[in-house]
Amino acid sequence: MTQTDTKTRILDCAEQMFARAGFHSTSLRKLTQLADANLASVNYHFGSKEALLQAVIERRLLPLNKIRHKKIEEIITQAREQERPPAAADLLQAFVVPTLEFRNSSPGAQDFIALIGRSLSEPDETVRHCFLSLALPIFQFLFEGLRQALPQIPAAILLARLQFIMGTMSHVMCMGNLNAFQKPDFPEALEQNVLMDQMLKFIQAGLEAPL
Amino acid sequence: MTQTDTKTRILDCAEQMFARAGFHSTSLRKLTQLADANLASVNYHFGSKEALLQAVIERRLLPLNKIRHKKIEEIITQAREQERPPAAADLLQAFVVPTLEFRNSSPGAQDFIALIGRSLSEPDETVRHCFLSLALPIFQFLFEGLRQALPQIPAAILLARLQFIMGTMSHVMCMGNLNAFQKPDFPEALEQNVLMDQMLKFIQAGLEAPL
DNA sequence: AGTTGTTTTAAACAGGTGTTTAAATAAACA
DNA sequence: TGTTTATTTAAACACCTGTTTAAAACAACT
Numbered sequence: 108m109t110q111t112d113t114k115t116r117i118l119d120c121a122e123q124m125f126a127r128a129g130f131h132s133t134s135l136r137k138l139t140q141l142a143d144a145n146l147a148s149v150n151y152h153f154g155s156k157e158a159l160l161q162a163v164i165e166r167r168l169l170p171l172n173k174i175r176h177k178k179i180e181e182i183i184t185q186a187r188e189q190e191r192p193p194a195a196a197d198l199l200q201a202f203v204v205p206t207l208e209f210r211n212s213s214p215g216a217q218d219f220i221a222l223i224g225r226s227l228s229e230p231d232e233t234v235r236h237c238f239l240s241l242a243l244p245i246f247q248f249l250f251e252g253l254r255q256a257l258p259q260i261p262a263a264i265l266l267a268r269l270q271f272i273m274g275t276m277s278h279v280m281c282m283g284n285l286n287a288f289q290k291p292d293f294p295e296a297l298e299q300n301v302l303m304d305q306m307l308k309f310i311q312a313g314l315e316a317p318l
Numbered sequence: 319m320t321q322t323d324t325k326t327r328i329l330d331c332a333e334q335m336f337a338r339a340g341f342h343s344t345s346l347r348k349l350t351q352l353a354d355a356n357l358a359s360v361n362y363h364f365g366s367k368e369a370l371l372q373a374v375i376e377r378r379l380l381p382l383n384k385i386r387h388k389k390i391e392e393i394i395t396q397a398r399e400q401e402r403p404p405a406a407a408d409l410l411q412a413f414v415v416p417t418l419e420f421r422n423s424s425p426g427a428q429d430f431i432a433l434i435g436r437s438l439s440e441p442d443e444t445v446r447h448c449f450l451s452l453a454l455p456i457f458q459f460l461f462e463g464l465r466q467a468l469p470q471i472p473a474a475i476l477l478a479r480l481q482f483i484m485g486t487m488s489h490v491m492c493m494g495n496l497n498a499f500q501k502p503d504f505p506e507a508l509e510q511n512v513l514m515d516q517m518l519k520f521i522q523a524g525l526e527a528p529l
Numbered sequence: 530a531g532t533t534g535t536t537t538t539a540a541a542c543a544g545g546t547g548t549t550t551a552a553a554t555a556a557a558c559a
Numbered sequence: 560t561g562t563t564t565a566t567t568t569a570a571a572c573a574c575c576t577g578t579t580t581a582a583a584a585c586a587a588c589t
Contacts, residue, residue, distance in 0.1 A: 126441070129342070134577085275485045275489075309479055309525075316523030316524075356567055
């Protein structure tokens, strides 16, 4: 087989189009045309448009979540061995850095990160639920780690701060370095690495803000 | 006239449905049915569905932005009179607090805030551009104030931090106190006022994070 | 080569979309 | 009051949507 098979060709195009134009604004006709496949092939290979979205998200998110889980676990066990609570900054890095590395790993991954960045604030139940059901376990695991790291912060407040962090992250991830405020006299956008470094500093400071 | 006129009835329903289901997922047939108006009345009164969205956003955002502009201006002139730079925390409050007060002013306003909270990360050009064109001036004005407040922070980094803040805000504003992570053993969501207070502390700490 | 199972194809299906039209109604003003 | 403007209405327009069907093409294997 000289080229990629239909199923992954559809997955790749769906990832790109869902991320850039949105799930509902992407029609199966435009999608299959771009993927050089027949209209019916989506329903043949995936069952429905919604199931295609699920497949798009699962393909990348399951492996990514495994890495994030492992990294967080490492931080926690390492702290336990040294009989000290884990550092909040380390836990945040264990969650964020794999996401960024993954994002830079391929062009499709970048679209994917934008897609899940948007999923958190998606008005449509379909998309949001599809993403949340896969993302909840890792959020919970991170939260448990942060509880150990910052026991002086009440649980409800810590949870709120974790949500603020998710808001910042999802915003940065779907905007990328594409500056929304771009205006002639405005400073130029930061380089990708610097931007991510700044984001980490921002959310670390916010997480440990005085009560 | 015993009840509100058709035009504002359509605006009210559009605000609610655009916020809760999204712009593209809201059909004019469902919308006019809920508004107890004829299908053609949207095109008669507003010209098109897109122009209706514009009207929905303008109706609330123009007055809100006037208030925000005035509050920020007060902080700046007050600081100038005392021959000191404005405090970053004051500027942030001047921007955020009117938004929250406005949000609590009416049920429709709450939907509206969710709508513009989502607009920032909207995949569709139509919605995003419609919102951004109205919001950019106030963002710029706030940015100029923050430049005076925090001259030690390079402009590009300050701009990035302002974007992080917008990410946090827009996330909180479309989620409200509706906790996305809701799970049996998770702490209960904070009360609205407490949540907003925490958000302010979070973004203030992030804004002034060490370089 | 012939058969079996998988994949692709074009066409049709049933229903939804925003928008336009022209006639009917209501409101405003003389 | 009659006349003119503003609004409402039902119907049709042209097009797009996800999904299904049955026939065709391809693949693999005995």
